[in-house]
Amino acid sequence: MTVVLRSPQEFHAWRKQQKGSVGFVPTMGALHSGHEELLKQARKNNDVVVLSIFVNPTQFNDTNDLDKYPKTWEQDLAMAEANNVDAIFCPRYDDMYPDNYRYKVSENSYSNLLDGAHRPGHFDGVLSVVMKLFNIVAPTHAYFGEKDFQQMTLIQGMVESFFMDLQIVPVATVREEDGLAKSSRNVRLTSAERLKAPAIYKAISESKTAEEAAEKLNAQGFIVDYVTDVGTRRFVAARLGDVRLIDNVQI
Numbered sequence: 001m002t003v004v005l006r007s008p009q010e011f012h013a014w015r016k017q018q019k020g021s022v023g024f025v026p027t028m029g030a031l032h033s034g035h036e037e038l039l040k041q042a043r044k045n046n047d048v049v050v051l052s053i054f055v056n057p058t059q060f061n062d063t064n065d066l067d068k069y070p071k072t073w074e075q076d077l078a079m080a081e082a083n084n085v086d087a088i089f090c091p092r093y094d095d096m097y098p099d100n101y102r103y104k105v106s107e108n109s110y111s112n113l114l115d116g117a118h119r120p121g122h123f124d125g126v127l128s129v130v131m132k133l134f135n136i137v138a139p140t141h142a143y144f145g146e147k148d149f150q151q152m153t154l155i156q157g158m159v160e161s162f163f164m165d166l167q168i169v170p171v172a173t174v175r176e177e178d179g180l181a182k183s184s185r186n187v188r189l190t191s192a193e194r195l196k197a198p199a200i201y202k203a204i205s206e207s208k209t210a211e212e213a214a215e216k217l218n219a220q221g222f223i224v225d226y227v228t229d230v231g232t233r234r235f236v237a238a239r240l241g242d243v244r245l246i247d248n249v250q251i
């Protein structure tokens with residue numbers, strides 16, 4: 001049985017009764033098999049599993065993207081139950097932001113690159129909400145997908161900088177058979193765009209340089225925000241219509 005908890009107070013009362021390790025999977029819902037892989041790893045390695053579903057407005061720099069973010073509550077609940085999730089925490093905005101976002105967590109170096117350079121304030125919103133969720137959920141382990149590699153790295157850095165007592169567990173990117181990274185936003189692609197979308201992964205995996213990958217995507221009609229190599233990874237963000245997709249690979 002999966003319990004659904006709506007406020008931090010309700011969650012706190014439930015959390016006090018739990019024993020052992022707590023694996024936590026924070027999400028914005030519209031769950032797919034990428035999220036499910038995080039749930040499976042959390043289930044395998046912990047006594048208790050918590051999933052959160054909260055479409056966090058402070059991390060959206062584009063109101064259209066926020067308004068159009070898919071919501072699939074019934075399916076999300078079914079996936080949680082099928083994976084023996086103990087509790088779903090799904091707070092409202094006022095519960096999470098009693099100060100209306102007067103206080104925030106920010107990082108002032110790596111968060112300005114890549115997606116941060118194209119989405120002003122995005123990572124402040126991410127770090128702030130994840131800090132809040134960690135404080136409410138009090139997990140021993142938290143699972144993050146490499147699909148959002150920059151986000152995962154920034155969260156790992158936050159945990160170290162603030163001496164937060166939990167372990168961040170990275171999970172490899174889950175892909176469609178044609179290579180497209182699973183994403184809640186994929187359902188917003190038209191069928192023609194969906195056919196084109198795997199070119200993102202193909203371009204970053206098969207090109208010798210970031211420039212070559214960007215050229216291939218431009219030539220196929222993508223609006224490329226960036227293709228950039230940082231250390232041993234290649235990162236991409238590209239738009240098809242009004243859907244913005246990101247991906248990254250080890251190079």
Ligand code: AMP
Nearest residue numbers: 026027028034144145147148173174182
């Ligand atoms: P989201 O709900 O999209 O914000 O994602 C919630 C968590 O699921 C984040 O840690 C993501 O990195 C992770 N995630 C999303 N898509 C994938 C995927 N295709 N493979 C692995 N993890 C993913």
